[in-house]
Amino acid sequence: xxxxxxxxxxxxxxxxxxxxxxxxxxxxxxxxxxxxxxxxxxxxxxxxxxxxxxxxxxxxxxxxxxxxxxxxxxxxxxxxxxxxxxxxxxxxxxxxxxxxxxxxxxxxxxxxxxxxxxxxxxxxxxxxxxxxxxxxxxxxxxxxxxxxxxxxxxxxxxxxxxxxxxxxxxxxxxxxxxxxxxxxxxxxxxxxxxxxxxxxxxxxxxxxxxxxxxxxxxxxxxxxxxxxxxxxxxxxxxxxxxxxxxxxxxxxxxxxxxxxxxxxxxxxxxxxxxxxxxxxxxxxxxxxxxxxxxxxxxxxxxxxxxxxxxxxxxxxxxxxxxx
Amino acid sequence: xxxxxxxxxxxxxxxxxxxxxxxxxxxxxxxxxxxxxxxxxxxxxxxxxxxxxxxxxxxxxxxxxxxxxxxxxxxxxxxxxxxxxxxxxxxxxxxxxxxxxxxxxxxxxxxxxxxxxxxxxxxxxxxxxxxxxxxxxxxxxxxxxxxxxxxxxxxxxxxxxxxxxxxxxxxxxxxxxxxxxxxxxxxxxxxxxxxxxxxxxxxxxxxxxxxxxxxxxxxxxxxxxxxxxxxxxxxxxxxxxxxxxxxxxxxxxxxxxxxxxxxxxxxxxxxxxxxxxxxxxxxxxxxxxxxxxxxxxxxxxxxxxxxxxxxxxxxxxxxxxxxxxxxxxxxxxxxxxxxxxxxxxxxxxxxxxxxxxxxxxxxxxxxxxxxxxxxxxxxxxxxxxxxxxxxxxxxxxxxxxxxxxxxxxxxxxxxxxxxxxxxxxxxxxxxxxxxxxxxxxxxxxxxxxxxxxxxxxxxxxxxxxxxxxxxxxxxxxxxxxxxxxxxxxxxxxxxxxxxxxxxxxxxxxxxxxxxxxxxxxxxxxxxxxxxxxxxxxxxxxxxxxxxxxxxxxxxxxxxxxxxxxxxxxxxxxxxxxxxxxxxxxxxxxxxxxxxxxxxxxxxxxxxxxxxxxxxxxxxxxxxxxxxxxxxxxxxxxxxxxxxxxxxxxx
Numbered sequence: 009x010x011x012x013x014x015x016x017x018x019x020x021x022x023x024x025x026x027x028x029x030x031x032x033x034x035x036x037x038x039x040x041x042x043x044x045x046x047x048x049x050x051x052x053x054x055x056x057x058x059x060x061x062x063x064x065x066x067x068x069x070x071x072x073x074x075x076x077x078x079x080x081x082x083x084x085x086x087x088x089x090x091x092x093x094x095x096x097x098x099x100x101x102x103x104x105x106x107x108x109x110x111x112x113x114x115x116x117x118x119x120x121x122x123x124x125x126x127x128x129x130x131x132x133x134x135x136x137x138x139x140x141x142x143x144x145x146x147x148x149x150x151x152x153x154x155x156x157x158x159x160x161x162x163x164x165x166x167x168x169x170x171x172x173x174x175x176x177x178x179x180x181x182x183x184x185x186x187x188x189x190x191x192x193x194x195x196x197x198x199x200x201x202x203x204x205x206x207x208x209x210x211x212x213x214x215x216x217x218x219x220x221x222x223x224x225x226x227x228x229x230x231x232x233x234x235x236x237x238x239x240x241x242x243x244x245x246x247x248x249x250x251x252x253x254x255x256x257x258x259x260x261x262x263x264x265x266x267x268x269x270x271x272x273x274x275x276x277x278x279x280x281x282x283x284x285x286x287x288x289x290x291x292x293x294x295x296x297x298x299x300x301x302x303x304x305x306x307x308x309x310x311x312x313x314x315x316x317x318x319x320x321x322x323x324x325x326x327x328x329x330x331x
Numbered sequence: 332x333x334x335x336x337x338x339x340x341x342x343x344x345x346x347x348x349x350x351x352x353x354x355x356x357x358x359x360x361x362x363x364x365x366x367x368x369x370x371x372x373x374x375x376x377x378x379x380x381x382x383x384x385x386x387x388x389x390x391x392x393x394x395x396x397x398x399x400x401x402x403x404x405x406x407x408x409x410x411x412x413x414x415x416x417x418x419x420x421x422x423x424x425x426x427x428x429x430x431x432x433x434x435x436x437x438x439x440x441x442x443x444x445x446x447x448x449x450x451x452x453x454x455x456x457x458x459x460x461x462x463x464x465x466x467x468x469x470x471x472x473x474x475x476x477x478x479x480x481x482x483x484x485x486x487x488x489x490x491x492x493x494x495x496x497x498x499x500x501x502x503x504x505x506x507x508x509x510x511x512x513x514x515x516x517x518x519x520x521x522x523x524x525x526x527x528x529x530x531x532x533x534x535x536x537x538x539x540x541x542x543x544x545x546x547x548x549x550x551x552x553x554x555x556x557x558x559x560x561x562x563x564x565x566x567x568x569x570x571x572x573x574x575x576x577x578x579x580x581x582x583x584x585x586x587x588x589x590x591x592x593x594x595x596x597x598x599x600x601x602x603x604x605x606x607x608x609x610x611x612x613x614x615x616x617x618x619x620x621x622x623x624x625x626x627x628x629x630x631x632x633x634x635x636x637x638x639x640x641x642x643x644x645x646x647x648x649x650x651x652x653x654x655x656x657x658x659x660x661x662x663x664x665x666x667x668x669x670x671x672x673x674x675x676x677x678x679x680x681x682x683x684x685x686x687x688x689x690x691x692x693x694x695x696x697x698x699x700x701x702x703x704x705x706x707x708x709x710x711x712x713x714x715x716x717x718x719x720x721x722x723x724x725x726x727x728x729x730x731x732x733x734x735x736x737x738x739x740x741x742x743x744x745x746x747x748x749x750x751x752x753x754x755x756x757x758x759x760x761x762x763x764x765x766x767x768x769x770x771x772x773x774x775x776x777x778x779x780x781x782x783x784x785x786x787x788x789x790x791x792x793x794x795x796x797x798x799x800x801x802x803x804x805x806x807x808x809x810x811x812x813x814x815x816x817x818x819x820x821x822x823x824x825x826x827x828x829x830x831x832x833x834x835x836x837x838x839x840x841x842x843x844x845x846x847x848x849x850x851x852x853x854x855x856x857x858x859x860x861x862x863x864x865x866x867x868x869x870x871x872x873x874x875x876x877x878x879x880x881x882x883x884x885x886x887x888x889x890x891x892x893x894x895x896x897x898x899x900x901x902x903x904x905x906x907x908x909x910x911x912x913x914x915x916x917x918x919x920x921x922x923x924x925x926x927x928x929x930x931x932x933x934x935x936x937x938x939x940x941x942x943x944x945x946x947x948x949x950x951x952x953x954x955x956x957x958x959x960x961x962x963x964x965x966x967x968x969x970x971x972x973x974x975x976x977x978x979x980x981x
Contacts, residue, residue: 033926048437055441059448064514068644069853070451070460073508074467078444080503081471084496084890091894097926119926122898128479146901175492176471177433177478 020167020184029188033099033119036170036183041093043086049178052082082178089179092126092172096143101150103165103191105317107282111154112191114165119148128174134167160195160278161326164188190328194317197286198279204288205268226250230311261294261306264316278320285320289313299323339379344473344489345436346372349423351466352443355450355459356416361405364417367398371424386428395425416449436477443470455644455851457843468497499890506882512872513855530609531569531759531780534581537720537728540759541736544715544811546777547822550761551606551615552844554772560600562763562808564654566618566783566795567775569760571633573669575749577677578724580742580757583633583669590632591659591666591792595621599651605847606646612638614648615760615775618795619658622651632666633756634658645851660792662754670754670787678746680726685750695753695788702747703801706740709733713740713803715811715819737799737806741782744798754787758795763810769834770841778811778822905969906958909976913951917944920981930956944981951975 027040045053056079063071101117111133120126120143131139133154143149153168171182226239229249239250264284269277281297288295289310296306297316302323304316350372357365378385386394398421406414423442430436447463447470472489479489530550531543551567572580599621606614614628614636627648628636638646659666673682688705692698705711712734720739721727725746728739735743741757748755762781764773783797800807806814812821826832862870862878900911914924914933922940924933934952938945954972958965 035923035926037923051437051441055444059444062448063451066452066644067513067854068451068455069508069851070455070463071448072511073460073504073850074444074448074451074463076507076511077464077467077497077500077504078471080500080507080886081496083503083887084499087887087890087894088496091891091898095898099927121900123901124898173478175478175496176474 023184024167024186027184027186029186031188033097034185036093036096036098038094041090041181041183043090043179043181046173046177046180048176049082052178056082082176085176086179088175089172089181092174093129093170093181093183095122096120096126096129096170098170098185100187100189103189105192105194105314105321106157107194108157108160108196110157110196112157112163112165112193114153114155114168114187114189114191115150116153116168116170116185116187117148117150118143118170120145122146126172128172130171130173132169132171155191157193157329159326159329160193160275160321162190162321162328163193164190164328164330166330192318192321193329194321195275195278195282197283198276201280201283202270204262204264204284226252230309261296262288263296263298263306264288265298266300267298274324278323282317282320285313285316341436341473341476342376342379342430344469344476345430345439346376346427348466348470348473349439349443349446351462351469352446352450353420353423354466355453355462356420356446359413359453360417360420363401363405364420368420368424371427375427375430385431391425391428394428398425412449412452416446419446419449433477437474440470440474443467457846460850468493471497499893502889503883503886506879506886508853509858509861510875510879510882512875512879513853513858530611530777531613531761532611533570533572533613534579535572535738535742535757535759535782536579537724537735537739537742538717540738540780540782541715541717543780544736544778545820545822548777549607549840549843550775550777550779551604552767552772552774552840552847553602553604553764555600555602557600559766559773560617560654562810564617565763565773566758566781566797567615567761567764567779568618568620568635568758569615570613570758571631571635571785572757572759573633573672575673575746577674578720578722580745589663590630590634591661591663593619593621593634593659594657595619595653596655596657597653599653601649601651603647603649605844605852606642606648608644608646609642612641614638614642614646616650617652617654618760619654619656620650620652622649624648645847647848647852657791658793659787660790662787662792667754667787670756671749671752673746673749678723678725680723680730681743681746682750684729685747686752688747689751689753692751695786698751698753699748699786699796702744703796703798706744706798706801711735711740711802713737713799713806713814715815715821738782740798740802741784744796745784745786748784748786756785758783758785762797762807765810765837767837767841767844769837770844772844774837774840776822904959906955906972909969909972910951910955913948913955913976913979916979916981917948941981947975947979951979 056075059071059075059078062068063075097119099117099119101115103115104113106112116131118126118129123145125145125147126143128140128142129149129151131141131151131153133139135154135156137154139151139153141149141151153165155163155165157163165187168185168187169182170185171180173180226242227250229238229251237251239252242248242250262284264281266277266281269280285295285297289308289312292308294306294308295312295316297304297319299319302319304312304319353365353368377383399418402414402417402421403409406417408414409418419442423439423446426435426438426442430439444467447467450459450463453459469490472493475493476489532539570582573583574581600617601622602617604615614623616623616636619634620630620636623630623636627646628638630636636650688701689695689698692701710733713736714734715736717735717739718732720732724739725743728735728743738759745755745757759780759782761775761779762783763779764775767774781797781799783795783799785793785795788794797807803814812824812827815821823836826836858875859870862874867874910930917924917937920941922937928936930952934948937948951972954968954975958968958972
């Protein structure tokens, strides 16, 4: 088994050297498609061999004809399998950040310029899970690669395989992609965390806490702001997207500070911060984040959540993990 | 392979394929095997429909053991084609009991294909092929249906898609069939085929031949190199029956005689016989055969050809015969005794009659003529439906029923000869044949089965005497139909009366004969002849191998091109087509246009990489953009673009 792994490693490095990293959209042309019989294909071959021997033994020409027809069908299936990938265009289509321990979802888009659909295209995740889908004729489709994560930081999809076993499952054609795309992995929120410390000067900082009670003015739209709060009238007049802000009467918004977390190792403290961020966002509250050398001002919304979690993920630049 | 339970529709596909593969075997399978298979298939469908649980391992093992024991008991062991086929059918049925995953379905498809192959071990005619091809197709479709992921396959789609692939596979299969070197000989035991085939056997009781003659099936076909011999010479020699027990004639047990010398007279007739399978070793040749393929057959002391292997498939052989000959002028005492042997206590009347007639006649020749005259002049009738005869068959026939078919007359004549002291024997075989004008060959059918006598005369050797010709001379000259009155169940009589049907029948027979020649009997010999005809001097398997390789590569290139054409991008715009040709030419130079690249971006890259191509590429790109995006494209511009692209040879 160890030898097999070594050989596989050598082959992978060779393919990587040969193809180089893939940027932008990649056309799966002939030179990057590999094809081998599957286990079923090998059994099918053995069956054909038995049929051949039997037919030759009995000098049975019709038996031979049947054997040859099935063999020719397998050869055609081999070509059809190869062709099912050839010419397909693959491009990155974003990734979904997970918390550490969850799966990172890398999305790949497929464009089929041909007149026949590409059937049963498999995308295999590094841990062996497969996503299968078809790309319609002259159409496109998206498939995901799942990469399990262990720690916060970023995870890099250095390599993935686009494969197909259509038709019959006798052959598997595959192409290796090296997208080299990163996906941020947020720290996993701590299971148990102390309540965040109350904001200093709770009464005096009314204004900084933006709620939904009283209209307080307009501000620039950021992705993640609720569409309900977009000032559509202002947009119709001027063109720029603005978001209405309201001054609420609720408790002042907290600033989550690394220094305010209970003592422990850095990862545990980041996990506590992640918990606070997730909980505050879950309650629809605004919050800010302060890390050594970085301060994110208080704001509500999905964009803020992502901003803060990303800052937590990147803190101390943990470097990419390879999927 | 995905190990997920598969739905009803996939099960239905697999069952259809299996049913088609099993169907040709139903006739020779034991009824219990068929019933069991049907019951299991029906139960399995219901179980799928109702969501019942499949039987557990214990029950399955129990059924498997019982079924195997059943086969061993009812087929008396494993060996043989029948037992093997039954075993395959039961394996499929048992597999069905645990069929859940794609892997199980695949096993079923494989068993189905083996059953298809087994069909050809039983018969290789066109009808079998016409049935098995769609069955194999269905099985492939079921494999496609189970190998697809996701939803159940739509109605006929797997069948259609597999059909499209089979269509592409046919040229490749043809190349393999024609050029794959045929290996002579057996890797393991010769095929044992225990089915009963209608045809002549090595013994003859009264009534045997008339039963056989009702069968209009083809026994063999003969293609003559030269002219056709006249009907009175068309005696196809089969088994020579020397032993007589008073009722049944049979082949001599002991075969340890020297073959008496033959003096062949006149010119030889050469011809090729294509013999349908008989399951026996006898071969048929025109009386009297002189040349035959020695590697395939040998001739016994009574001039009968015996194949070295049982004829379980269509065989073909060339032979040369002389219709005039002098055979065995010297007769050894042992051989003479053997051909005078009569059971002492049987047919006393015929014994006495023979002895008396010989004495009255004075010579052997006169004796023969007297017996023939008796058949001709007294009230003897030739009929296909003779009455049953008593234990002393010849006495019963000569003095009582007096109605008989050729076998009765041959039997009585030979017995009388022996009683009169003239060495004689019965020869079974075929007489006559239908000329197939369309194909230029003679069809000899089971209904041409015949029996005649051979007597040994001093100075002339073994001489053929056909007593039937004395009673019904039309039988020999014009066949059964002419010799028998209306009301006799002559096979194919109605067919023969209608010219249209008869011609159609001949045409169909010709197609069958071609099938035998080109497909069933396609052998190393034909391959060699084919290679010679396309110009190879001394062809051997290396030439075949080369042609096979070249043919396969050409065939695969064809498949590849076909697929490429099917997968071609959809464009209706002629300008875009021209532009694509342009990018394809650049791609061959290593400059591939990325899907996201605009024509101008691509141009910039091309110019950077190959400044020499700049002006041409620039013109093409600008003209293309103009044609695509400016209003009112101009036909002249399009022609110019085409010209530019055609002249663009980087």
